[in-house]
Amino acid sequence: MPVHDLALFVGAALLLNLTPGPDMLFVAGTGAARGRAAGLMAALGVGAGCLFHTLLAALGLSALLAASELAFNAVKWAGAAYLVWTGLQMLRARPAAASAEAPARRGGSPFWQGALTNALNPKVALFFLAFLPQFIDAGAPGQALALLALGSFFNIGGTAVNLVVALAASGAAAGLATRGGGGRLGAWLQRAAGALFIGLGVKLALSSR
Known part of the structure; x- marks a missing residue:
């Protein structure tokens, strides 16, 4: 497989996966507002999305987004609209107390x-x-397989980190809820998560290549 500097890749992947970003905030917000099961499923969903991007890169389709402003903007606006819609749905939903088993x-x-x-x-x-x-030798055969392997490794690490984040966020929220005011806490967390989604959607809409 035409891969080089594997140790450097592993170190960089670890640091990047530990750096807070939109995905980690999404998982933390979901786990805190909707419970442990929801947080874990959100983390697995993010992993599925990363796997999708890994396949796009291996198939060479990611280059289309880099080369085509129309394709980039189409995906960007679809993603921004989805995030804002999801946030609004959470703001409108009936609040419930935070619980690890919500x-x-x-x-x-x-x-x-x-x-x-x-x-x-x-x-x-x-x-x-x-x-x-x-981290892939240019011009060497098997580049698609190398992209798939490296992307999958990166994704596994990121998913593991997000699963831990989901457990920590849901556990902290449930612990606070048991001290009293669980209903108010659940309502606040749900609204905060909804506002987070809307903010991420606006940020994505304003972004550029």
Whole structure:
């Protein structure tokens, strides 16, 4: 496989996955507002979205987003609209107390929300297109397989980190709820998560290549 500087890739991937970003904030917000099960499903959904981008990079389709302003903007606006719509739905939903076992379905499927939040972000596609090829020998055969392998490794690490974040956020929220005022806390967390989604949508809409 035409891969070089593997140790450097592993170190860089670890640091990047530990750096807070939109996906981690999404998982933390979902876990805190909707419970442990929802947070874990959100983390797995984000992983599915990253796998989608890995496949796009391996197939060479990510280059289309980098080369075509029309394609980039189409995906960007679709992703921004989805994030804002999801946030509004959470703001309008009836609040419930935070709990580690809160129903995962409140506010929609957390798995698909996580998957679409990631998959509809063209910035992720451009990141994979810029980051992964640095560790692959140019012109060597098997580049698609190398992209798939490196992207999958990066995704596994990111998913593991997000699963831990989901557990930590939901556990902290449930612990606070048991001290009293759980209903008010659940309402606040749900509104905060909704506002977070709207903010991410606006940020994506204002972004450029």
